[in-house]
Amino acid sequence: MDRKTLIFFSILVLIPIFSLFYKLKIANLSLLPMPIEDTWNLQVFLYPKENIAFTEANFPIPKNFGQVKVHKWETQDQDMNFNFVKTKFGNMGYWEGEDWDVGHPIGYSAKVQVSPYSHNDPDSDTSKKVSEKQIDYISLKFYQPKELAEGKKILASIHPYDKDKLNAAKQIFYFVSEEVLNTSKEMRLVDTLLVRQGNAYSKSLMFSLLCRLREIPVRTVAGFDLQKVSEKSKDNKVRFTFWNEISLNGRWYHVSTSKEIFGNRAENLLPLWKRVEEKRDLGFESSTLRYSAYITQASVNRYNYKEYSEEVRETNSFLKYYSLYTLPLPLQNLFRVVILLPIGAIVLGIARNLIGIPTFGIFTPILLSMFFWETNLWFGILFFLSMILIGFFERYALDKFYLLAVPRLSILLTITVLSLILFSIWNENFSLFNNLTITLFPIVITTIFIERFSIMLIEEGVKNTLITLAGTFFIALVTYTLFLFSSLQVLFFTHPELLLIVIAIQLLLGQYKGYRLTELFRFREIFSKLQ
Structure with missing residues (x-):
């Protein structure tokens, strides 16, 4: 690596590091939105056992212990006086008032994040004094x-x-x-x-x-x-x-x-x-009151984007003007998909430049993995293989008409749309695939892919075409597996400056001019003779 490349690489890596340090230490932002799967909604209701002229009640309220983080809580007082006492053993809420109606309970609601106990398997302790x-x-x-x-x-x-x-x-x-x-x-x-x-x-x-x-x-x-x-x-x-x-x-x-x-x-x-x-x-x-506590686990999304958006807006930093969380929700959803593409490009760069796996086109495997991710893996594989078979026979059928390129692609596009309609209707009637979402990706990708597949089949034969098809599918499946890690997507969406590190990695891949792994295997006899 020459000096110019090293300097440029260092700049690309250091900028995201300094940016993360500023966000976490100076702007006091969280690294990622709060994981909802560990977050619970707690509701506590207190009822008197009988109508009495004056009453008082107390009940523990969640506190920030080692394995508990309270994000917010609010009380339900019903015109009663509420006092809140903090101790190292816990927080206690006290309600006092008159004419407490049995039909209108008091209490509180809270949102808490619960983690496992951090210590296990204790070691021997021979200390004699207690701190x-x-x-x-x-x-x-x-x-x-x-x-x-x-x-x-x-x-x-x-x-x-x-x-x-x-x-x-x-x-x-x-x-x-x-x-x-x-x-x-x-x-x-x-x-x-x-x-x-x-x-x-x-x-x-x-x-x-x-x-x-x-x-x-x-x-x-x-x-x-x-x-x-x-x-x-x-x-x-x-x-x-x-x-x-x-x-x-x-x-x-x-x-x-x-x-x-x-x-x-x-x-x-x-x-x-x-x-x-x-x-x-x-x-x-208790002889004077009873309580009912209800706990539900937040399960809308894995991460609470709404609360992190509020956290960004409340910061006094300039970041509240440049965060993706300040965009309208449709644009946020778009960028959550688009921001995955550079990650797929790293997989593609390693597969092609270091390993030597052949593919149809440069970015076809990435688009194919997006197709799998946005629809359904098994639906994507079945639909894609079906369209390859249809395109294979369509190529030979249309060759008899000696069509120009644009009309040929238009027919391919129409066949793809018709096939997608049939697949959607069959899936609706027979429930073949759950949670299936159809987008424009399969129409665009499949049409272009079939044309390239047909041309390669004629020019390079069945064997090379199938090897290239297998390589394309392999890279698409590896990239699809990476896309399944929602934490990776949220990390890049929350800190898009990390894409500069992706550019730095691609810079290193572009500098590599040695043999690929497949070439070492292909020319192993020549290397053995040279040795």
Whole structure:
């Protein structure tokens, strides 16, 4: 690579890098729009159990924890006073007022993004002291004397005095998960300690008590299990569930004694309050109010383009005038398709210049992959092969009339349109292909392709034509596979300056003047003699 090419290549690569740095660090934009598949809509309604002159209610509100990001929330007050208290254990909403109507619930709605617990498979922890930040998680001040007495008896029988806190915690975990029977009844902690039977709430508190007696930092968490919603429950209604988080080597790990999970990867859990030891009423049905919580998963698109557009418009940067997200929606949809073409050009450049795969035309494989992507893969392959057969016989039929090029192509175009009409009608009547969308791509691509196919068949024979056809299909399928990665499309649409890197890669491909892989195979006998 000469100096001029190196300088130009460096400029093409550095410009997108600096642009991304500016967007992420200075303009504070997200790298990509928010993934909707991890985003949930939560609605909580609170009802009084009877009409009363004055009432108050409280309920946890989602907080930005490690695995939870709250994008927005709003309350439903019904003319009641609302107070919002933030703590490191969670956010609590308080409603106060008079004449609370049973038919008009209070509550809130929120949009949250939930990620899996980031830590799993904990390592040994032989530390002797607990950091000041975690003193609260070995505190016993929220436990009653009888609970402490029974807990100490159980701890003495388990004898979890291994120097390694991990082994000691596992001893406690195995005892609670295996020796304490599961039940769906409401259970107090003291009853679970005495009868060795409990639900997720009381077993989690028991695990927390025993670990704290051993001076292992742990907390009991109240929240919602989204897995039930993922399994398509009928009404998307959820109830509180409880689990633990244990700190080992300064990292928090998920523990569920009711599901027998210790330190493994945990998904679809939305924590709302992380100190149930203090707020025991979360584990019992209130005598004055009831709640209904509904969770639905956002499923319109994989990425939330609307919210990212608002994020771009709200920035104080000049980017709000030059982002593709500021364009009208029809133009955005157009560019989401067009912006994939340079990516296909890289695949084509590697296949032709480095590997030596023959194709019909230069950009025919890319257009063919767009045809597959915009319609349906199996429909595209079937329709294309059918049109090749029709074009093969049409070529020989029209040769007898000695037609000029333009009328011949016009007849091909008409046959393509008629075939597309028949395919669409058959698909509508027999439902051969689901979610089929017809565009102008198949008409244009097929007409041009059949003409080239027919000419090559006459000039170079059946064998070379079929090899070229196979190469065209191969590159089209590889490019089509790349187009299926929606994250790649969203990345280039969000940051179109990355296309300069595509130009840089093509610059390198254009500089290559060595042998192609197919040529090394083709001339292997000559190379062996030279050696």
